[in-house]
Amino acid sequence: MFKNAIHGFSTAWKGLSLTIRHLFASNAKRKITPISNDNYFKSLEGTNTIQYPKQQLPVPEVGRYQLEVEIDDCIVCDLCAKICPVDCIDIESIKATEAFGQTSDGSPKRIYAAKFDIDMAKCMYCGLCTIVCPTECIIMTNQYDRTVFELKDLTYGFSDMTPEDAAEKRALLDKQVAERQAAKLAAMNKKEGEA
Amino acid sequence: MNFYIKYLIVAIGLFAFSGFFALFGVYAERKVSAFIQDRLGPTETGKFGLLQTIADVIKLLIKESIIPAAADKLLFMLSPAIIFIAVYMGFAAIPWAPGIAPSNLNLGLYYIFAILSIETLGILMAGWGSNNKYSILGAMRSAAQIVSYEIPAGFAIIAVVMIAQTMNLQTIAAQQGIMSSEKASFLGIWNVSQYGGILAWNIFRAPHLIIAFVIYFIASLAESNRAPFDIPEAESELVAGFHTEFTGMRFAFVFLAEYSMMFLVSMVAVILFLGAWNTPLPNIGSVRLADWTTGAAWGIFWTALKVLALVGVQMWIRWTLPRLRVDQLMNLCWKVLTPLAFVCMLISGIWRLWVM
Numbered sequence: 001m002f003k004n005a006i007h008g009f010s011t012a013w014k015g016l017s018l019t020i021r022h023l024f025a026s027n028a029k030r031k032i033t034p035i036s037n038d039n040y041f042k043s044l045e046g047t048n049t050i051q052y053p054k055q056q057l058p059v060p061e062v063g064r065y066q067l068e069v070e071i072d073d074c075i076v077c078d079l080c081a082k083i084c085p086v087d088c089i090d091i092e093s094i095k096a097t098e099a100f101g102q103t104s105d106g107s108p109k110r111i112y113a114a115k116f117d118i119d120m121a122k123c124m125y126c127g128l129c130t131i132v133c134p135t136e137c138i139i140m141t142n143q144y145d146r147t148v149f150e151l152k153d154l155t156y157g158f159s160d161m162t163p164e165d166a167a168e169k170r171a172l173l174d175k176q177v178a179e180r181q182a183a184k185l186a187a188m189n190k191k192e193g194e195a
Numbered sequence: 196m197n198f199y200i201k202y203l204i205v206a207i208g209l210f211a212f213s214g215f216f217a218l219f220g221v222y223a224e225r226k227v228s229a230f231i232q233d234r235l236g237p238t239e240t241g242k243f244g245l246l247q248t249i250a251d252v253i254k255l256l257i258k259e260s261i262i263p264a265a266a267d268k269l270l271f272m273l274s275p276a277i278i279f280i281a282v283y284m285g286f287a288a289i290p291w292a293p294g295i296a297p298s299n300l301n302l303g304l305y306y307i308f309a310i311l312s313i314e315t316l317g318i319l320m321a322g323w324g325s326n327n328k329y330s331i332l333g334a335m336r337s338a339a340q341i342v343s344y345e346i347p348a349g350f351a352i353i354a355v356v357m358i359a360q361t362m363n364l365q366t367i368a369a370q371q372g373i374m375s376s377e378k379a380s381f382l383g384i385w386n387v388s389q390y391g392g393i394l395a396w397n398i399f400r401a402p403h404l405i406i407a408f409v410i411y412f413i414a415s416l417a418e419s420n421r422a423p424f425d426i427p428e429a430e431s432e433l434v435a436g437f438h439t440e441f442t443g444m445r446f447a448f449v450f451l452a453e454y455s456m457m458f459l460v461s462m463v464a465v466i467l468f469l470g471a472w473n474t475p476l477p478n479i480g481s482v483r484l485a486d487w488t489t490g491a492a493w494g495i496f497w498t499a500l501k502v503l504a505l506v507g508v509q510m511w512i513r514w515t516l517p518r519l520r521v522d523q524l525m526n527l528c529w530k531v532l533t534p535l536a537f538v539c540m541l542i543s544g545i546w547r548l549w550v551m
Binding site for chain 2: 001005012015016020023025027029046047048049
């Protein structure tokens with residue numbers, strides 16, 4: 001019993017001396033060092049707290065956090081929306097009547113993106129969309145901090161088309177489709193007439 | 196009439212003090228725990244986060260007081276008041292300085308020990324009244340723990356009472372310094388009545404009282420439900436134990452009681468073992484340190500200093516030691532502390548008869 005009691009007291013004292021060392025150790029605020037620093041994994045002196053909005057851990061420039069779309073390079077192939085495991089990408093496409101431009105890697109653009117929304121509240125940062133993108137226009141950036149007051153502000157819109165533009169392109173497409181339909185009908189009628 | 200006004204003022208003063216101490220204590224506890232764990236603690240509200248607990252209190256005051264539908268409403272509503280009043284009434288008999296005590300009872304120690312036991316009743320009422328299995332488990336653990344630990348604490352106190360031959364706290368306090376009317380001897384051999392200071396404290400007048408002090412201190416941790424004996428409110432098992440269902444003001448009262456209890460048990464320990472309001476500085480020849488640092492104001496200062504030091508040790512222990520299991524708790528109480536307390540009591544008798 002005495003052995004137990006002595007053991008209890010000595011181990012309790014061990015713990016107590018450890019905590020009192022920490023209590024009276026340096027309470028200096030933490031200095032923020034990037035992971036590239038040689039001393040990054042050294043045991044800390046002073047306190048461990050990062051006072052977040054005032055202090056921020058530097059993240060690598062190639063960090064893979066929030067998504068960003070370079071809409072001028074987008075050919076609106078819809079691959080990203082199809083692969084997305086959580087369906088956070090919402091694209092509305094309008095076919096153009098003809099190729100209307102080129103991306104920076106030379107692919108012809110034939111579809112307008114009337115809507116290109118990414119819901120960051122749903123995004124799980126898997127990065128699959130960046131892998132399938134044929135023109136590499138959807139990328140991940142090193143931005144991770146976005147606080148909003150309205151949930152809908154977390155839906156990022158990347159389309160640069162105004163609703164009027166979209167309506168005009170839609171009308172053009174409808175017209176072209178109607179013309180082609182009429183031409184097709186006429187051709188069929190003619191074929192029937194010959195037969 | 197003046198008589199009643201005076202006592203009313205004293206009562207309000209003590210209440211204000213316990214409220215102020217709870218504010219300060221919670222802040223200190225958060226800072227101590229933070230520094231022990233290499234964190235910063237509250238920093239945002241006020242300079243160094245000093246206003247944090249005041250903000251917390253305002254939050255608690257304006258929160259809705261919810262009474263669970265299935266609760267026993269009377270018990271539920273009464274229990275926080277009983278828990279707090281039991282502790283608060285204990286302050287009545289505590290001496291702060293020579294001649295300054297809210298009530299100079301000749302059975303003061305007995306009274307404090309009795310009134311503190313009422314807290315168990317309040318805790319049981321809270322647990323039962325909540326009508327919640329976690330709360331009743333916490334309350335039953337608390338009752339078992341407090342009833343068990345009152346035995347070693349009681350015998351440790353009896354060891355002191357046998358040395359002091361009185362239950363009047365003011366007399367016990369006066370015996371441990373230069374204001375003693377009887378002979379005080381260091382370790383029972385060296386007459387230090389003229390020197391006073393730390394040499395005349397009870398733990399040095401009779402060295403076995405050091406063990407009694409440790410026993411009492413451990414038992415007092417258990418009685419105030421503090422870690423490592425906090426199984427009644429074990430967060431990881433019982434949500435918050437007996438005060439799970441309490442919100443707003445009622446929760447604040449439970450919290451106030453806990454911190455007042457910390458202060459009260461430390462104060463009893465200081466009075467019984469660590470020289471009460473007596474100065475730790477002895478007279479050395481013509482340097483009359485003990486004479487210079489004894490008086491009403493000095494008494495309050497020394498009491499507060501010693502008690503706050505003990506409260507600091509309580510916090511230090513809380514943030515170091517892990518919680519004991521129920522069987523370990525009872526093991527410690529019945530197989531280690533109680534026999535040791537009996538031995539202390541026995542030595543006290545021998546000491547009083549043959550040494551003093």
